Amino acid sequence: SAASGALKKLNTVDSGGAIPCYIVPDPSGKFLLTANYTGGSYSVTRIKADGSLGETTDVVKPDGPMGVYQAADRPVGMAGSKEPHGSRGHMILPDPSGQYVLGADAGRDQVFVWKLDANTGKLNQVSVAKSVAGAGPRHFAFSPDGKMLYVLQEQNARVQAYSFAGGKLTAKGGSVSTLPDGFQGGNTTSELLIDKAGKHLYAANRNHDSIATFTIAADGSIKRIANTHTE
Numbered sequence: 001s002a003a004s005g006a007l008k009k010l011n012t013v014d015s016g017g018a019i020p021c022y023i024v025p026d027p028s029g030k031f032l033l034t035a036n037y038t039g040g041s042y043s044v045t046r047i048k049a050d051g052s053l054g055e056t057t058d059v060v061k062p063d064g065p066m067g068v069y070q071a072a073d074r075p076v077g078m079a080g081s082k083e084p085h086g087s088r089g090h091m092i093l094p095d096p097s098g099q100y101v102l103g104a105d106a107g108r109d110q111v112f113v114w115k116l117d118a119n120t121g122k123l124n125q126v127s128v129a130k131s132v133a134g135a136g137p138r139h140f141a142f143s144p145d146g147k148m149l150y151v152l153q154e155q156n157a158r159v160q161a162y163s164f165a166g167g168k169l170t171a172k173g174g175s176v177s178t179l180p181d182g183f184q185g186g187n188t189t190s191e192l193l194i195d196k197a198g199k200h201l202y203a204a205n206r207n208h209d210s211i212a213t214f215t216i217a218a219d220g221s222i223k224r225i226a227n228t229h230t231e
Contacts, residue, residue, distance in 0.1 A: 011052045013056065015034050016042075016043030017042075019036060021036070021089070022034070022093075026094055031045065031047060031121055040087020040105055042089050044056065060112075066084035067084065067085060068082055068085070069136060071132050075157060077184040080155065090154075096142050100167050102140065102149070104139065109130060109133055109134065110128050111128065111169060135160075137154075138152050138153065141192050143216070154190070161176075177224065178205055205227070213226040
């Protein structure tokens, strides 16, 4: 209700996979995009005129070699996992231009780029970028102009910058740690945000319990300048 602010349930639909953890509408407002964590799938669901959800038009289920969380560049003393696992759909998001949809697979260490067919609601793969094996790309943020993508890697606590053009991601230099120099021990990362001016990134560390601040240079490269304890 616009007057009271009360919420009214319209309907419930299947997300297309287990443990949906990220949802976002596409720019047209006609489809809802969902990343399903367990089993690692990405689904598309029609949004009806009244705001309720309609049919699921696509479910993308990546495959390929199973991964383990044992990134070679993780912090000294950080325990990984030797248990093989499949895809982990952690985030899905349209790019700023609205031409592409990106999805992070934290299990098989890859970031997908798709085009969403506005008629059929199907995701058509354009490209895929691989991170360091075992890094676990989790959340990501675009520069305001959409030319750079910053990917927060959960299992090695690092941020990787990519240039983005024509639906293709190209790694720009090496990844940068979210932790203070010399840190040793357990830590995983969670959220990544960019300011509206596109000049700073903020990454959340779990166990170190800090927010890492990065500056963004004119060429899109990043440098960590501080870690602020979250108390």
